[in-house]
Amino acid sequence: MSSDMQRDALDLWQRVQQRGPLVQCITNYVSMDIMANVLLAAGMSPAMAHSLDEVEEFVRIASALLINMGTLSSDWVASKKLAAKEAVAVGKPWVLDPVGCGATSYRTAACVAMLRQRPAVVRGNASEILALAGAAADIKGVDSTAASHEALDAAKQLAAANKCVVAVSGAVDLVTDGSTVLEVHNGVAMLTKITAAGCSVTALIAGFLAVAQPHETLLATAAAMAVFGYAAELGAAGAAGPGSLRVGLLDSLHQLAGAAGSKEGRQQLLQGLKITKRSCQ
Numbered sequence: 001m002s003s004d005m006q007r008d009a010l011d012l013w014q015r016v017q018q019r020g021p022l023v024q025c026i027t028n029y030v031s032m033d034i035m036a037n038v039l040l041a042a043g044m045s046p047a048m049a050h051s052l053d054e055v056e057e058f059v060r061i062a063s064a065l066l067i068n069m070g071t072l073s074s075d076w077v078a079s080k081k082l083a084a085k086e087a088v089a090v091g092k093p094w095v096l097d098p099v100g101c102g103a104t105s106y107r108t109a110a111c112v113a114m115l116r117q118r119p120a121v122v123r124g125n126a127s128e129i130l131a132l133a134g135a136a137a138d139i140k141g142v143d144s145t146a147a148s149h150e151a152l153d154a155a156k157q158l159a160a161a162n163k164c165v166v167a168v169s170g171a172v173d174l175v176t177d178g179s180t181v182l183e184v185h186n187g188v189a190m191l192t193k194i195t196a197a198g199c200s201v202t203a204l205i206a207g208f209l210a211v212a213q214p215h216e217t218l219l220a221t222a223a224a225m226a227v228f229g230y231a232a233e234l235g236a237a238g239a240a241g242p243g244s245l246r247v248g249l250l251d252s253l254h255q256l257a258g259a260a261g262s263k264e265g266r267q268q269l270l271q272g273l274k275i276t277k278r279s280c281q
């Protein structure tokens with residue numbers, strides 16, 4: 001059975017396929033390859049551009065911007081701040097991935113400083129979102145030690161205080177604007193064994209925002225997470241482990257990009273995308 005939310009998510013995915021947004025990624029050394037491949041398989045155009053000398057000009061030609069705090073260093077922080085400021089100035093949506101927030105004081109402070117640059121969406125794992133909200137949080141480097149629901153109050157507080165959407169990834173992804181909470185029930189646990197799966201889904205969110213109206217930000221974020229998780233489910237069907245899941249995920253994303261163009265494909269997507277409104281907000 002499909003709901004209005006499934007249909008709206010499908011509509012956004014079709015818009016992504018029609019427009020093929022250019023997503024500028026200021027990311028980390030680990031995620032560059034898989035992130036670019038995820039965006040390409042999803043029908044978008046990735047560009048990894050982080051030099052202080054060109055970030056502002058690049059933001060102006062991009063459809064949306066992703067800023068990721070992995071493999072952090074001070075020169076990159078300067079680029080990230082400049083790019084975020086330009087994105088806000090020219091009205092391009094930008095998305096923050098606070099990788100490893102809470103692991104060191106330097107990283108936490110850098111993530112909090114980026115939060116002040118007005119991202120449209122923040123997507124992190126539960127430990128990262130707890131730390132970003134200033135809650136006592138444990139994190140194992142860049143890996144979460146908490147479940148998504150444990151970070152729901154922190155996510156709602158962050159979203160309300162910063163007028164943005166906050167997404168917490170996990171077994172169930174939670175997406176909130178501070179009042180409404182959407183749940184995404186797609187994905188497979190083995191995704192946590194592929195490095196930068198979370199980084200890649202955050203880049204996908206940026207691409208969805210490029211084709212969404214500002215009032216659609218909450219659903220566009222959930223839709224990106226649902227498409228990614230559903231592709232992982234399809235890719236996991238024939239996978240022997242994380243290596244073949246990584247390949248299967250890319251192949252399935254490409255299949256779902258094509259599916260947006262046929263009646264049977266759209267039916268498959270309506271059945272596969274599992275987005276619901278959380279009843280107990």
Ligand SMILES: Nc1ncnc2c1ncn2[C@@H]1O[C@H](COP(=O)(O)OP(=O)(O)OP(=O)(O)O)[C@@H](O)[C@H]1O
Pocket residue numbers: 099124125126142143144169170171172173186187188189190191192194195196197198199200201225228229
């Ligand atoms: N137990 C699980 N079951 C199903 N899907 C999961 C599970 N845990 C995570 N996922 C999915 O895996 C993806 C990555 O989420 P995760 O929380 O692992 O991100 P992350 O910690 O930021 O990853 P990374 O730092 O490696 O990029 C998301 O799409 C999420 O829905």
Ligand SMILES: Cc1ncsc1CCO
Pocket residue numbers: 028030031070071099142195196199
């Ligand atoms: C493993 C790792 N270390 C810094 S960034 C990154 C990618 C997953 O977040």
Ligand SMILES: [Mg+2]
Pocket residue numbers: 097099100124125142198199
């Ligand atoms: Mg991460």
